[in-house]
Amino acid sequence: MSEFSVIGKPVRRIDGLEKVTGAAQYTTDIKLPGMLIGKMLRSPHPHAKILNIDTSAAEKLLGVKAVITGPRDTLGVKYSNWRRYPHLMDETALAMDRVRYIGEPIAAVAAVDADVAEEALSLIEVEYEILPAVFDPLEAMKDGAPQIHEGPTVRNNVSEARHFEFGNVDEAFKKCDYVREDTFYLHPVIHAFIEPYNSVARYEGDGKLTIWTSTQTPYYIQTLLAMALGLKEGNIRVIKPHVGGGFGGKMELFSDQVVAAILSMKTGKPVKVELTREECFEGGRRRHPMYYTLKTGYMKDGTILAKEAKLYTDGGAYNAMGPTSLYLSGFFQMFPYAIPNYRYDGFHVYTNKTPATAMRGFGGPQAEFTCDSQIDMIAEHLGMDPAEIRLKNRMKPGHVIPGLAKVESCGIKECIERAMESTGWKEKKGKLPKGRGIGMGCYGFMSGGVFNWINSPYAYSGAMVRVNVDGTVDVYIGSAEIGQGSDTVAAQIVAEKLGVPMSDINVVRGDTRTCPPDLGAWGSRQTLMVGNALIMACDQILDKLYKTAAALMGPNVVYDYAAKDGRVFIKERPERGLDFVEVVKAAIRADEGNQLIGRGYYTPHDKGMVSPAYSFGAQVAEVEVDEETGKVTLLQVTTAHDCGQVINELGVEGQLEGAFVMGQGYTLSENLVTDQGKILNPSFVDYKLMRAPDVPENFTSLMVETYEPEGPFGAKEAGEGLTNPNAGCIANAIYDAIGVRITDMPITPEKILKALDEKKKKEAKG
Amino acid sequence: MKKILSFTLNGQPYEVAVKPKTTLIELIRDEIGLTGPKIGCNAGACGACTVLIDGKAVDSCSVLALQVEGHSVETVEGLADGDKLHPLQEAFLDDGGYQCGFCTPGMLMAAKSLLNENPDPSIHEIRHGLSGNLCRCTGYVRIIDSIHDAAQRMKKEGGEKS
Ligand code: FES
Numbered sequence A: 001m002s003e004f005s006v007i008g009k010p011v012r013r014i015d016g017l018e019k020v021t022g023a024a025q026y027t028t029d030i031k032l033p034g035m036l037i038g039k040m041l042r043s044p045h046p047h048a049k050i051l052n053i054d055t056s057a058a059e060k061l062l063g064v065k066a067v068i069t070g071p072r073d074t075l076g077v078k079y080s081n082w083r084r085y086p087h088l089m090d091e092t093a094l095a096m097d098r099v100r101y102i103g104e105p106i107a108a109v110a111a112v113d114a115d116v117a118e119e120a121l122s123l124i125e126v127e128y129e130i131l132p133a134v135f136d137p138l139e140a141m142k143d144g145a146p147q148i149h150e151g152p153t154v155r156n157n158v159s160e161a162r163h164f165e166f167g168n169v170d171e172a173f174k175k176c177d178y179v180r181e182d183t184f185y186l187h188p189v190i191h192a193f194i195e196p197y198n199s200v201a202r203y204e205g206d207g208k209l210t211i212w213t214s215t216q217t218p219y220y221i222q223t224l225l226a227m228a229l230g231l232k233e234g235n236i237r238v239i240k241p242h243v244g245g246g247f248g249g250k251m252e253l254f255s256d257q258v259v260a261a262i263l264s265m266k267t268g269k270p271v272k273v274e275l276t277r278e279e280c281f282e283g284g285r286r287r288h289p290m291y292y293t294l295k296t297g298y299m300k301d302g303t304i305l306a307k308e309a310k311l312y313t314d315g316g317a318y319n320a321m322g323p324t325s326l327y328l329s330g331f332f333q334m335f336p337y338a339i340p341n342y343r344y345d346g347f348h349v350y351t352n353k354t355p356a357t358a359m360r361g362f363g364g365p366q367a368e369f370t371c372d373s374q375i376d377m378i379a380e381h382l383g384m385d386p387a388e389i390r391l392k393n394r395m396k397p398g399h400v401i402p403g404l405a406k407v408e409s410c411g412i413k414e415c416i417e418r419a420m421e422s423t424g425w426k427e428k429k430g431k432l433p434k435g436r437g438i439g440m441g442c443y444g445f446m447s448g449g450v451f452n453w454i455n456s457p458y459a460y461s462g463a464m465v466r467v468n469v470d471g472t473v474d475v476y477i478g479s480a481e482i483g484q485g486s487d488t489v490a491a492q493i494v495a496e497k498l499g500v501p502m503s504d505i506n507v508v509r510g511d512t513r514t515c516p517p518d519l520g521a522w523g524s525r526q527t528l529m530v531g532n533a534l535i536m537a538c539d540q541i542l543d544k545l546y547k548t549a550a551a552l553m554g555p556n557v558v559y560d561y562a563a564k565d566g567r568v569f570i571k572e573r574p575e576r577g578l579d580f581v582e583v584v585k586a587a588i589r590a591d592e593g594n595q596l597i598g599r600g601y602y603t604p605h606d607k608g609m610v611s612p613a614y615s616f617g618a619q620v621a622e623v624e625v626d627e628e629t630g631k632v633t634l635l636q637v638t639t640a641h642d643c644g645q646v647i648n649e650l651g652v653e654g655q656l657e658g659a660f661v662m663g664q665g666y667t668l669s670e671n672l673v674t675d676q677g678k679i680l681n682p683s684f685v686d687y688k689l690m691r692a693p694d695v696p697e698n699f700t701s702l703m704v705e706t707y708e709p710e711g712p713f714g715a716k717e718a719g720e721g722l723t724n725p726n727a728g729c730i731a732n733a734i735y736d737a738i739g740v741r742i743t744d745m746p747i748t749p750e751k752i753l754k755a756l757d758e759k760k761k762k763e764a765k766g
Numbered sequence B: 001m002k003k004i005l006s007f008t009l010n011g012q013p014y015e016v017a018v019k020p021k022t023t024l025i026e027l028i029r030d031e032i033g034l035t036g037p038k039i040g041c042n043a044g045a046c047g048a049c050t051v052l053i054d055g056k057a058v059d060s061c062s063v064l065a066l067q068v069e070g071h072s073v074e075t076v077e078g079l080a081d082g083d084k085l086h087p088l089q090e091a092f093l094d095d096g097g098y099q100c101g102f103c104t105p106g107m108l109m110a111a112k113s114l115l116n117e118n119p120d121p122s123i124h125e126i127r128h129g130l131s132g133n134l135c136r137c138t139g140y141v142r143i144i145d146s147i148h149d150a151a152q153r154m155k156k157e158g159g160e161k162s
């Protein structure tokens, strides 16, 4: 849009130069004088009591500086992001008396180098009493199953149940022409960020600690580390250097952070703890496996009247962010459709496996796979075009989900239509040669969560902006750049508001000592939330500048002012204005030399229980399925995404492509295979991520711009929602190509061949 | 136990004492202190540690330091010519070839190796040339575009020079 100078314009990212020259510093690159290396001993058993830990031999090894165990050296505090709901906090940094998954940390050592640390680990003797274990949530819920956690709120391994309901579902089902019920299974995958979990802690004495760590949520680490260590929050300084990816897997306090801190406190030296890739698999987190049942009632014309969703998630050994995935999966199950009667029951079930947590899409990919698959089944049953049935049931701007959400802007109609037009949907759907097919998936996603599990008294985002006498601008934000480009978006917003060039903006970030508290990078919240906080901060500055300009220029009537292109001028008389720097200097002088600072924050009002705004999109994929091998090739992929006002188009496109390919891997190849709780493919050789030759050669991103009143300059989510529709979209395209429907993820060549075989047998029987 | 190793790193001759077990990535990152190349897996599967040995891409986590005796090694730090960025770097900046940047040093070197061998690669060749390098952020689309763009820029530069 032409009225903007920086918003929506092609700008280079502010972290670009350091990233392409190798100068960008990540936690893993930090080396401090005298630094020790810490390593953790992990459980080989999925479920066991710890009877004794003997560390004496390890302590005697030359080069070992400290050995710690849970009961002896930690406070044993249970922590997690659930500070507001203590019954959900179930995890400690090191096991206290029991281990619940293979890979759970038990003890740790600090030594002069990694080899000595490894050797020390092998000298620690742990005596276990093996307990019976359970690996499947449906088994774990049965009476008599091994109980993984005791506690008044846990029954039959269910740690959390979610229910929401509106309308009258049972009555509506009675009115429907048809009701169908389908079941689905979704498998586990991992975040697979390329930078492993790692931290460097330096205890400064006097109860003060500095930690460098690879995290999406510096503020959570600060508060929770204080809790785990018994230190004051303000005395803990969390520094987030560049982060090599997170995708939801780095938004909690992890053992490496606590262990590095304790080892540093014990030894008085800086300590680095870095997980190996194998440890990231075994001691990390994953996306929730889910058993889904969907019952949907609809009319002959395709109108969906009612839906009932039931969900059992395999949460692994601890809650992590599971209760939110559970909640959001039931919530996104409705998107982007206007379902008048809905009932959802979800159960978060403990199993003896690595904990599952937030991962890009946050319960959405599972929900949309089931929802999109079933909508296509309904369309087929009615002989309708799957795109038409989606258009018919779509949400509209102003949609209200009773008790949960208010949707203001909503471009789903335009998204579906543009995706259809761009792909030639009408000419292709059902008409492509055998072996080729086209499919659609649709989604809506949040722009930040209205969730305060951490129980922070602070606002969701904070910002401070300082204009210096030469017109350069320092921007202090606590939001977390983890690769998604949010620091650049923040700089663009300030540059646009103040009318200064991007090169005059300096962003101060990633340090809890200097930056305002912010809940961090999750739930696609940063553009909207920190963006609004920055706008508030800039408005305070502009107010001062406009008053100063008025005093300097002395117009005879009251005029409105604007700041743009390095000038402050009368809005209606752009030719009458002053140089930005001149006004800044005068404003500072007029205020007795006080610094020119604006402070802002963002807290949503009256926006329901989930998010201040929702993005929407439609995804179309054209596939070719080789009936001999079962291999699926993506020929053309098209996304039409409504992210409100685009702030950085290159950034949005990059996010969409990355989200799609993550979804492609989820659908076709990634799978964390376990046997008796043991991960069988904990490496980048055996865990099949998409590689460059696998991704679609033709990827089209269409920007459907709407204006979101709650978003900064009208912007909303861009980085996460597109992870959600891919599995359903690809499954639908495969069905179009070869007539087999896979409801059990991932869609591997073996499953396709098996389904084809069954189909042939059925057809032969007639 | 340590042995003296002589090799060239980003055009600079080096003589260092290394243990036989030390890998090339350990030598470059921990001992020489160039932290551009990254470790994503330490097992030859992600390419984050990609450097060039005599112009060819290798996973430096899977090579022993002593194996580069007498050879020339190049890391991302050697890509720019002083302040002048390499066309690959310019293209990655303009075309969005990175997000978190953790795979980027390896991607750039894999790309350089590819262009060394084939200055005018097709999209298909670029896609296959990157099969050893994982990126979890970008979906590769913009990395592939950036490399294609860089090849065009280099052709133009070469053309202007001659
Ligand atoms: S770190 Fe060398 S290939 Fe992954």
Ligand code: FES
Residues within 6 Å of the ligand: A194, A244, A245, A483, B098, B099, B100, B101, B102, B103, B104, B134, B135, B136, B137, B138
């Ligand atoms: S940019 Fe993050 S892994 Fe490639």
